[in-house]
Amino acid sequence: MYITQGLHRHLQARPNATAIRYLGRGITYAEFGDRVARLAGSLKKLGVASGDRVAMLSSNSLRYIEYYLAVPWADAVVNPVNYRWSAAEIIYSLDDSETSVLMVDDNYKALAARILAESKTVRTLIYAGDGETPEGMLSYERLIEENDPVEDARRGGDALLGIFYTGGTTGFPKGVMLSHHNVAFSSMASQQTGRCNASTRFLHSMPMFHLADFAAMVSLFSSGGTHVVLPAFTPQAVLEAIHDEKINEILLAPTMIQMLLDWREANPEAQRYDLSALERVGYGASPITPALLDRACSVFRNAGFTQGYGMTELAPVATFLAAEYHSPEHQQSGKMYSAGRPYSCVEVRIVDAEDREVPRGTVGEIVVRGPNVMLGYWNKPEATAEALRGGWMHTGDGGYMDEEGFIYVCDRLKDMIVSGGENIYSAEVETAISSHPAVAQSAVIGIPCEKWGETVHAVVVLKPGMAACADQIAAHCRERIAGYKVPRSVEFRDALPLSSVGKVLKVELRKPFWEGRGRGIS
Missing domain, CATH: 3.40.50.980 (Rossmann fold)
Incomplete structure (x- = not known):
C-alpha cells in the first residue's frame, strides 16, 4: 500500500470530478494530479533523493495537500511542521530530521529567513505563498510551471512515509516515524x-x-x-x-x-x-x-x-465510537461517553506497571498493538524501546475496559493527581465542573500541598454573561463526585492555553505552582 494509490485510482476513473475546493475555487483530479507530478519533478531536479526529508511550514491550503502527495511521489519523506512552536523548536525538528528542503507560505516567510540562517541542514527554501517570491527563495508555482511531470516512485509498504514531530511544548519534540502501511491501514479501517x-x-x-x-x-x-x-x-x-x-x-x-x-x-x-x-x-x-x-x-x-x-504514534487512531452509541439509550448506559472499541485488526489491553493485564473495570495504562503502531521515534532508540516494550505501544493514558470491550479514558497518567494516597483523575473532575450551567470550559491540575502531597486545583472559564464563585463550583462538584476529588481551589480565567489542535496545555497551568519543586510537569 502507498499513499498516492487513491489518487491514481481517481485519476483513472474520475479525472473530471472535483478533488479540492479552496477559497471558492475548485480543482479536478486531473488538474491536481498534474500539479503533484510536476512538483515531484521539481523536487527531484533540486536534488531531493530517495528518503530525503522535505518539510512544510504553512497554514492549510491547496498547496499543502499537493505537498503531502508530491513528496512521496518523488520518493522522499514528509515532515510537516507545527507552526505553533517556537523558532528554536522548529529549527531543532528540522535539524534532527536532517531536512534539507523547506516550503513556507506568506505567514512564515519571515521566520524562514531565520531558519535558513540558523539551521544546520536546511539549504533550500520554496515560497508557497501568493505574493512576490522573497529573495533567496524559489517560487512554488514557477517550479510547477517549469518542470515536467515525473512518474510516481510509488514509495510504499514499510518504507518511511513521514516524520511527524509530537510534543515541543514541554521540551524538544520527538519525531514519530510512520510508514505508508501505518497510515494506509488507518485509512482503510476508517472507511470500514x-x-x-x-x-x-x-x-x-x-x-x-x-x-x-x-x-x-x-x-x-x-x-x-x-x-x-x-x-x-x-x-x-x-x-x-x-x-x-x-x-x-x-x-x-x-x-x-x-x-x-x-x-x-x-x-x-x-x-x-x-x-x-x-x-x-x-x-x-x-x-x-x-x-x-x-x-x-x-x-x-x-x-x-x-x-x-x-495518538500520533498510532497513525493516529486505536479505538472508535460509532454514531449509534450517541443515543439516549447509550447515554444512560454510559457508553456514549466511552472511547469506543478497538479499530479493526487493532488490539488494546489495560495493564499495570508490570505490563500485566488488569481485570475489567480496573484502571491501568492503555497499550495498543496492530498495523497502526509507529516504526519508532527518529534517532531515539531508547525512547522507542521504552514505548514499544513487549511489542505494545504504551500510550501513557490511564483508562479501563468494560465487559463488552469498550474503552474509557480517565486521564493522562502524568496528569493524574495523587492526594493523600488517593488517585484522582482530572477528566472526572472536569466532567463534574463542566455540568455547571455557568461553566464554558475547565481544566483540573494537581498543585503542591505539604499535608496531602497534592490538592485539586480547577481553572475555569465561564460562559459570557454568567457568574459563579469558587464555593459554588465546589458545592456543585460535591453533589456529583467524592469529597476528596472536589477542587480545593478554583481560579477563573478568560481562556485556557490551547495547543494548535485544541488540547489544553496543562503544563502551562502547572508551571507557576511547580517551578523549583520535585514533581515533573512534562
Whole structure:
C-alpha cells in the first residue's frame, strides 16, 4: 500500500470530478494530479533523493495537500511542521530530521529567513505563498510551471512515509516515524466505519500539519470525495463553509466544538446558516464532556457523532465510537461517553506497571498493538524501546475496559493527581465542573500541598454573561463526585492555553505552582 494509490485510482476513473475546493475555487483530479507530478519533478531536479526529508511550514491550503502527495511521489519523506512552536523548536525538528528542503507560505516567510540562517541542514527554501517570491527563495508555482511531470516512485509498504514531530511544548519534540502501511491501514479501517465515500464533502479546518487531518485526507483520496479547505479554524468560517459548501463531514477537537457553539449562541445572525447538510461530526484529540456533547447533538441534529481515540504514534487512531452509541439509550448506559472499541485488526489491553493485564473495570495504562503502531521515534532508540516494550505501544493514558470491550479514558497518567494516597483523575473532575450551567470550559491540575502531597486545583472559564464563585463550583462538584476529588481551589480565567489542535496545555497551568519543586510537569 502507498499513499498516492487513491489518487491514481481517481485519476483513472474520475479525472473530471472535483478533488479540492479552496477559497471558492475548485480543482479536478486531473488538474491536481498534474500539479503533484510536476512538483515531484521539481523536487527531484533540486536534488531531493530517495528518503530525503522535505518539510512544510504553512497554514492549510491547496498547496499543502499537493505537498503531502508530491513528496512521496518523488520518493522522499514528509515532515510537516507545527507552526505553533517556537523558532528554536522548529529549527531543532528540522535539524534532527536532517531536512534539507523547506516550503513556507506568506505567514512564515519571515521566520524562514531565520531558519535558513540558523539551521544546520536546511539549504533550500520554496515560497508557497501568493505574493512576490522573497529573495533567496524559489517560487512554488514557477517550479510547477517549469518542470515536467515525473512518474510516481510509488514509495510504499514499510518504507518511511513521514516524520511527524509530537510534543515541543514541554521540551524538544520527538519525531514519530510512520510508514505508508501505518497510515494506509488507518485509512482503510476508517472507511470500514462508514466514514468518507465518493459523496463526502469533507471540511479541513484542523491544522494540516496534524496527523488527524492528514489521515482524513488519505481516507478521502482513497474514497474519492471532495476536500474543502479552510486556511484556519474560526467558528464563523466553519459555519459559513457548512452552509455554502454543503459540507457533510467534519473533524473537530472538543475545544473547537465549544468555540463554535459559543460563537453561534453569541451571534444571532449565525442562526441563518443552514447546517442540515452535515451528516457526520468526528471528534477527538481530547475527551469531550457530557454537557458539551449533549449541546453539540442538539445543534447538529442531522449529524451522527463519532469519536476516534489515539495518538500520533498510532497513525493516529486505536479505538472508535460509532454514531449509534450517541443515543439516549447509550447515554444512560454510559457508553456514549466511552472511547469506543478497538479499530479493526487493532488490539488494546489495560495493564499495570508490570505490563500485566488488569481485570475489567480496573484502571491501568492503555497499550495498543496492530498495523497502526509507529516504526519508532527518529534517532531515539531508547525512547522507542521504552514505548514499544513487549511489542505494545504504551500510550501513557490511564483508562479501563468494560465487559463488552469498550474503552474509557480517565486521564493522562502524568496528569493524574495523587492526594493523600488517593488517585484522582482530572477528566472526572472536569466532567463534574463542566455540568455547571455557568461553566464554558475547565481544566483540573494537581498543585503542591505539604499535608496531602497534592490538592485539586480547577481553572475555569465561564460562559459570557454568567457568574459563579469558587464555593459554588465546589458545592456543585460535591453533589456529583467524592469529597476528596472536589477542587480545593478554583481560579477563573478568560481562556485556557490551547495547543494548535485544541488540547489544553496543562503544563502551562502547572508551571507557576511547580517551578523549583520535585514533581515533573512534562
